[in-house]
Amino acid sequence: MSGDRALAQFRLTPGAPVHLASTDTHDTPIGPQDKDAGKAALAALGDPLDDLQQALWAQGRGGSERRVLLILQGMDTAGKGGLVRHVGGLLEPQGMRLSTFGAPTSEELAHDFLWRVRNALPRPGVIGFFDRSHYEDVVIARVEGLAKAPELERRISAINAFERELVADGVSIVKVFLHISPDEQLERLTDRLDREDKQWKYTPADREARGRWGAYQSTYADVLARCASDDAPWHVVPGDRKWYARWVVATMLHETLTALDPQIPGPTYDVAAERELLRESDPLA
Amino acid sequence: MSGDRALAQFRLTPGAPVHLASTDTHDTPIGPQDKDAGKAALAALGDPLDDLQQALWAQGRGGSERRVLLILQGMDTAGKGGLVRHVGGLLEPQGMRLSTFGAPTSEELAHDFLWRVRNALPRPGVIGFFDRSHYEDVVIARVEGLAKAPELERRISAINAFERELVADGVSIVKVFLHISPDEQLERLTDRLDREDKQWKYTPADREARGRWGAYQSTYADVLARCASDDAPWHVVPGDRKWYARWVVATMLHETLTALDPQIPGPTYDVAAERELLRESDPLA
Numbered sequence: 001m002s003g004d005r006a007l008a009q010f011r012l013t014p015g016a017p018v019h020l021a022s023t024d025t026h027d028t029p030i031g032p033q034d035k036d037a038g039k040a041a042l043a044a045l046g047d048p049l050d051d052l053q054q055a056l057w058a059q060g061r062g063g064s065e066r067r068v069l070l071i072l073q074g075m076d077t078a079g080k081g082g083l084v085r086h087v088g089g090l091l092e093p094q095g096m097r098l099s100t101f102g103a104p105t106s107e108e109l110a111h112d113f114l115w116r117v118r119n120a121l122p123r124p125g126v127i128g129f130f131d132r133s134h135y136e137d138v139v140i141a142r143v144e145g146l147a148k149a150p151e152l153e154r155r156i157s158a159i160n161a162f163e164r165e166l167v168a169d170g171v172s173i174v175k176v177f178l179h180i181s182p183d184e185q186l187e188r189l190t191d192r193l194d195r196e197d198k199q200w201k202y203t204p205a206d207r208e209a210r211g212r213w214g215a216y217q218s219t220y221a222d223v224l225a226r227c228a229s230d231d232a233p234w235h236v237v238p239g240d241r242k243w244y245a246r247w248v249v250a251t252m253l254h255e256t257l258t259a260l261d262p263q264i265p266g267p268t269y270d271v272a273a274e275r276e277l278l279r280e281s282d283p284l285a
Numbered sequence: 286m287s288g289d290r291a292l293a294q295f296r297l298t299p300g301a302p303v304h305l306a307s308t309d310t311h312d313t314p315i316g317p318q319d320k321d322a323g324k325a326a327l328a329a330l331g332d333p334l335d336d337l338q339q340a341l342w343a344q345g346r347g348g349s350e351r352r353v354l355l356i357l358q359g360m361d362t363a364g365k366g367g368l369v370r371h372v373g374g375l376l377e378p379q380g381m382r383l384s385t386f387g388a389p390t391s392e393e394l395a396h397d398f399l400w401r402v403r404n405a406l407p408r409p410g411v412i413g414f415f416d417r418s419h420y421e422d423v424v425i426a427r428v429e430g431l432a433k434a435p436e437l438e439r440r441i442s443a444i445n446a447f448e449r450e451l452v453a454d455g456v457s458i459v460k461v462f463l464h465i466s467p468d469e470q471l472e473r474l475t476d477r478l479d480r481e482d483k484q485w486k487y488t489p490a491d492r493e494a495r496g497r498w499g500a501y502q503s504t505y506a507d508v509l510a511r512c513a514s515d516d517a518p519w520h521v522v523p524g525d526r527k528w529y530a531r532w533v534v535a536t537m538l539h540e541t542l543t544a545l546d547p548q549i550p551g552p553t554y555d556v557a558a559e560r561e562l563l564r565e566s567d568p569l570a
Binding site for chain 1: 343346347366369370373374377378379381383385414416467470471474475478479481482484485486487488489492495496497498499549550551552553554556559560562563564566568
């Protein structure tokens, strides 16, 4: 768990082309090799993450700008929601912020596409989770024809500038593409149809988007390649095994926080004097 | 755990005067009687809360406006943060929203005091946690002399109107005052001074506010009495035993959700037809 093993393993090289079709969605190149081991390894990250998160939070209260932003993208059923539940569930609610980005509302459409994203950023000391993000505004927009080429180009430039700005403001960005196979998606969509308590999660639009699988994959490959920078790299994480993706991303967070090495700030007052004043204080006097 | 045992036990009667000094902060009138039993009882609420929360969330996605808002107030060290950690930790991040209210920023001060509160409300299907709230704007404001009497009166009327509006909009409001004794507060503040990893949580302002204990208690008693309505009652929960307060509030949430009886919506499409179309879809064709 030392160093940046998971981050390094799945990181895209900035500037290099991305080939999603030849990237194994079922691979487990490092870490736990079966579900039980994966669940145990994830649970074991709870305490260390808790300590690091507390220190990050305390440091933020002390005036540090440092914070973390995990950006999750993936096809429908890639496992973003479950990942938030299982990895985010290891963290304290106070120190995390989850933002989900659906189809923009009319208010959101009246602003630039980054407006709602700026409003959803984690504050200093907080770990932010983005379930979908500003990347929807280039990927969906291109595949579904919601914006023209010059506007898409503008957005890609704007995203790169925006993320550089965030990094300069103390945000450690971890971008994860949860990569699943079309077979795995078929299984998960079928499961939603088969289980009465999951039918509400399914919409015919999911199936229609699935019909444009190739267009989505090639668009993702292009956008990931163009927005993978040294400061805010993209990671392609095998998503067919949910327990594996969750362990990988929790480990990436752990590695990111370990590298930040947050420090609980010392007292800004005279501890001995306060102890004395407190002992003398009698609220019922 | 049936009915509204915890809600009924600790609910203030609308219109009745409130006597905090004679309300036992150490009492355990219902439920678990020791720490181990309390922790076990809290953990046992995890699964039922999870099921109810999932249904509330699904119902919200289906168009229902129903949501829950837990408002937590109390003196410094009353245990609000720990309660959010332990009770909020039972819930899925996706279906909860935590908002903490510190001293207003300059932007917040430029707006009416309810502005930041409106921005922090849970969306349909979500369980909101308020760690402090709009009640700070009457309690602190009165004790610390931050607002004059007519303005304080205006705010109390505004709060009652605001909460009526929320209830009409489908928000189930659960208001909890975590009630601790001055002795317990002394112990908790001293603990913060004594433990190096907790010193950052202490400020001399905490001690100064403690010096105005009586003024805070009488102000709380007055405000709680004037803002306890049938639709949005206040509850005074004994806070000296943290494990007990956490069990009580988790039980109140469980009772509130049980009464709401959220229903997972049925499919809005033809399941059999979708199953067929999905089987026929081949994204690699």
